[in-house]
Amino acid sequence: MKARFIVLLSAVMLGSGAYAQDCTTTAALAYDDAKAKNYDAAYEPLMTVKKDCPDYSLATFQYLERVLKYKIENASGDEKTKYINELVDTYKERLQNYPEKTKKGDVYTDIALLKFTHKIGSTEERWEAFDKAYVEDKENFTSPKGLYAYFDLMVNMQDSGDRELQDVFDIYDRVMSKIDEEEIYEAERLQSLIEKQDAGEDLTSKEQKTAQIAEQRLTNFNAVKGALNTKLGVRADCDNLVPIYEKDFEAKKEDVAWLKNANARLSAKDCEDPLFFKISEALHELEPSAASAYSLGQLAEADGERAKALEYYNEAAELEEDPADKAKIYYRIGKNYQNSGSFSQARNFYKKTVNxxxxxxxxxxxxxxxxxxxxxxxxxxxxxxxxxxxxxxxxxxxxxxxxxxxxxxxxxxxxxxxxxxxxxxxxxxxxxxxxxxxxxxxxxxxxxxxxxx
Structure with missing residues (x-):
């Protein structure tokens, strides 16, 4: 350790021309310690390099992230808070200095998860940290735990009277839609590898790893969906939804945005209530859409009008652009054909579902x-x-x-x-x-x- 300080002191004494050598020497010693998991020794030099020459190497931030996570895990009280704040600063400075090698969604999610895990700030502030990740870089906001926390915090705010039930529904829809996107991406990666195996070909080691990651991600997202639905609980039951929307229907029956929200909630729960029919018809007249056509199909099916239901479902499938929602419609059509014994037709729609x-x-x-x-x-x-x-x-x-x-x-x-x-x-x-x-x-x-x- 003494030798290190002598080297650094000598570099400093050489004056401003020694800047590059100073960074190189300090960084090299710090990186070696970090690689060897000697995190306590690596901490101070890495903090120095980050402060004095943040543009030296991306590795400074990568190693410092590992070091600070270790320090956080092994600290308590004010010391732990100090390391958490330093890690937040490290994430932000990495994004500032290496924007082309850093995804905003990853950084903002990591910051939000730190605040969520260690209960930093108010519930509102923690939720806003996740909201920033979603708004600033939705594409890279892909953490299963982060998506769950984003919704969980909104539910907590609604429970404490700081948010309306509709806010909970909005974030639920937002998170579930993002999970659908990620599931489609992972399943598409997995699908080609399954087909290769089905054809009797062996996967390369890289492909095996890809398949394992995809399957694990699908498992994680499935667990999050279950947790979300449990968290939503009775809030979304028909007995609670119908009174909420019934009291506003007359005033809102020409408000397309309100009708869409109400229709989506009632449709998701298959609420066979006269209000659902009124909302679906009103929406379909004002703005025919996949959602309104699907809802009318549900109602026709509930009334035993199978042919009419299929007409509405096919109309919905043609209008729908979102792949996950389109799959849901195709599946419902397939189920109708299967129940009537039309297996070939059912298979056609089940294959459209997985496509x-x-x-x-x-x-x-x-x-x-x-x-x-x-x-x-x-x-x-x-x-x-x-x-x-x-x-x-x-x-x-x-x-x-x-x-x-x-x-x-x-x-x-x-x-x-x-x-x-x-x-x-x-x-x-x-x-x-x-x-x-x-x-x-x-x-x-x-x-x-x-x-x-």
Missing amino acids: AKPSYGRAYLNIASMYAESANSCGDNAFNKRAVYWLAAEYVAKAGRVDPSLSKHANATVAAYNGRAPQKADVFQEGKKAGEAIQIGCWIGETVRIPQL
């Missing part, structure tokens, strides 16, 4: 269910009929991978379907071998390969 939102695993489950139900009709012999269950199992397995909330059910269903499919002795007796293609007939019209048993 719009690849993480919509329930669509794969329903295709598998229809295949299993048709097994006895779609084979020209007993072996090929039972082979349909291999195909059904493949779809179920895919459902579990793209939607982690289905994984437990998917694993049990895959085992059940494989139990009904031909076993090793059956394959041998049939004179076939693993990898051989079996063509499935009738409406299914797909090929399945005999798995390695």
